[in-house]
Amino acid sequence: MxxxxxxxxxxxxxxxxxxxxxxxxxxxxxxxxxxxxxxxxxxxxxxxxxxxxxxxxxxxxxxxxxxxxxxxxxxxxxxxxxxxxxxxxxxxxxxxxxxxxxxxxxxxxxxxxxxxxxxxxxxxxxxxxxxxxxxxxxxxxxxxxxxxxxxxxxxxxxxxxxxxxxxxxxxxxxxxxxxxxxxxxxxxxxxxxxxxxxxxxxTNLKDSSSAVRIGLVGYGPQFGMGKHHSDRIAQTHGFELTAICDRDENRLQAAKTEQGDHIAVFTDVKEMAESGLIDMGIVIVPHAYHAPVAKVLLEAGLHTITEKPFVVHVSEADELITIAKEKQVMLSTYHNRHWDPDILTARDALESGLIGDVFSIECNMVGYGAPGQQWRAHKEISGGMLYDMGAHQFEKILQL
Missing domain, CATH: 3.40.50.880 (Class I glutamine amidotransferase (GATase) domain)
Incomplete structure (x- = not known):
């Protein structure tokens, strides 16, 4: 040191x-x-x-x-x-x-x-x-x-x-x-x-000269999160997107079109995890499948990030945390709203003393329309509203 x-x-x-x-x-x-x-x-x-x-x-x-x-x-x-x-x-x-x-x-x-x-x-x-x-x-x-x-x-x-x-x-x-x-x-x-x-x-401490090689699991067309993560990786010094896994061959072709032919593609997460091509995996599949996909990555000794919510059952969270500790790898969850201007403004108002002690917080994300047929509308897959959009609200409250 x-x-x-x-x-x-x-x-x-x-x-x-x-x-x-x-x-x-x-x-x-x-x-x-x-x-x-x-x-x-x-x-x-x-x-x-x-x-x-x-x-x-x-x-x-x-x-x-x-x-x-x-x-x-x-x-x-x-x-x-x-x-x-x-x-x-x-x-x-x-x-x-x-x-x-x-x-x-x-x-x-x-x-x-x-x-x-x-x-x-x-x-x-x-x-x-x-x-x-x-x-x-x-x-x-x-x-x-x-x-x-x-x-x-x-x-x-x-x-x-x-x-x-x-x-x-x-x-x-x-x-x-x-x-x-x-x-x-x-x-x-x-x-x-x-x-x-x-x-x-x-003190002349430097990052490794080798980039952190990242693989995405899930490149679905809904919500565009595969491309979202790909773009953020490209913008981050020391990160490199090297592989993408999706069961849909059409989505893998879309990934190659958008990210380049040099990207390795897989239809099986275990094959990608054991390929030696990645150091970290990002899980971008529907919520109910976060835990089984993350488990495969962790057991392969890979750093792992899941989209929010982390998982949909406490028992799954406990199991993944235990594996990450055993393998001595990083396990985290991506919250894309963490740095939104509204929450940063609220935090500044609190920390600067502009307002007094907080005793109640009300926040929401609302829209009007009939329930859709996307997987987010099915509780068995998404975990329900509290796990889906509610994750953003709980994360904001925890920041405050």
Whole structure:
């Protein structure tokens, strides 16, 4: 494991809040060991660390402290600097040159949109390309002659501001993220994801050079979920669609037409699972068949994702979870509504304190028309409304 030193000003808010959040995500990642210090003399004692993370602002630095952290990075260490780490310290040339920028001013604390650039998957893979935060949109002066690689921008009042960059400093790497004013950003999953991936970048941890090979089980024409998953796989760095299984030969031909002749096709899930062509399977069949299909994939030692709902019986869930633990593979469920704007807006309203304590939640998905003859209308196959569209509502409630 890589060893990281987090340096903060003190335990008062927001520094203590950041420290608590950072400790939590570091432990959850299972990739790093973490020490925390409020003493900037620690900059002169970095030999046992792979990276330094900074959530500081203002104060003083000695020449020894400046040179200590600069020398650490120059000789191959990693630096992850956050928010005000470039504020109130512009008089320290060596330090501010290392950070790469100096805080000048910010717009009012308010919600704004952050956009991640498209071509950074090689250093910060799979970042969410657009999200909203309630934070300070920083304006900065660049204080290095090095070439900075910007990975995100903030949009405020028709202006676009750089809010994150990476660059090489000697033999080491620097990552700076201007977000992070308080708990509203600390709790944001995209911000937390950026920090972990920033740490991986500055400590030279990289994804496997081999893509995760994925097979789809089910490419039916109803609802278009086979193509939906195929498109998302194509858009995700490190994923590759290699096989599709469906009992209907016409659907396999449609899959080849849409995804390319290079895709291997199967009519039997066991054959696909044992083909050696996939590392993970995605189950896109009617709900009643999620469990038997997922069981075949798991028993073959493959990571497995089912469409929602996970399964339609608790006993099936227990069995699949047991097999996944025995095989030490990932088992999960795909919720395509998880990031819908309505639920994210509701979460922001709750977490920002805009409304008080929630004691009741009402949500629905409605339409008017006679029951159809599709499999979703048959409880024996879909599990009924609570398992079908109801899964979206329960997932939303759990998010809140």
């Amino acid at each position: 890589k060893k990281v030193l987090l340096v903060i000003n003190d335990q008062q808010s927001p520094y203590g809040d950041f420290s608590n959040m950072f400790t939590h995500i570091i432990q959850a990642s299972n990739q790093f060991e973490l020490d925390i210090s409020e003493d900037r003399n620690s900059f002169t004692k970095l030999d046992s660390f792979d990276a330094v993370a900074l959530y500081i602002a203002g104060g003083t630095l000695t020449l020894e402290q400046e040179e200590g952290i600069a020398s650490f990075v120059r000789n191959g260490g990693g630096l992850l600097a956050v928010h005000g780490s470039n504020a109130g310290l512009g008089q320290y040339e060596t330090y501010i040159n290392l950070i790469g920028s100096e805080f000048i001013q910010h717009d009012p604390l308010a919600p704004f949109e952050v956009n991640v650039v498209d071509d950074v998957d090689d250093i910060l893979p799979r970042l969410n390309k657009s999200f909203q935060v309630t934070d300070e949109c920083y304006e900065m002066e660049i204080r290095t002659d090095a070439s900075l690689r910007y990975f995100q921008y903030g949009n405020w009042r028709m202006e676009r501001y750089p809010l994150g960059y990476t660059y090489n400093y000697g033999s080491g790497k620097v990552y700076y993220n201007a977000l992070g004013h308080d708990q509203r950003t600390f709790k944001h999953p995209d911000f937390q994801d950026q920090l972990i991936k920033g740490l991986r970048y500055v």
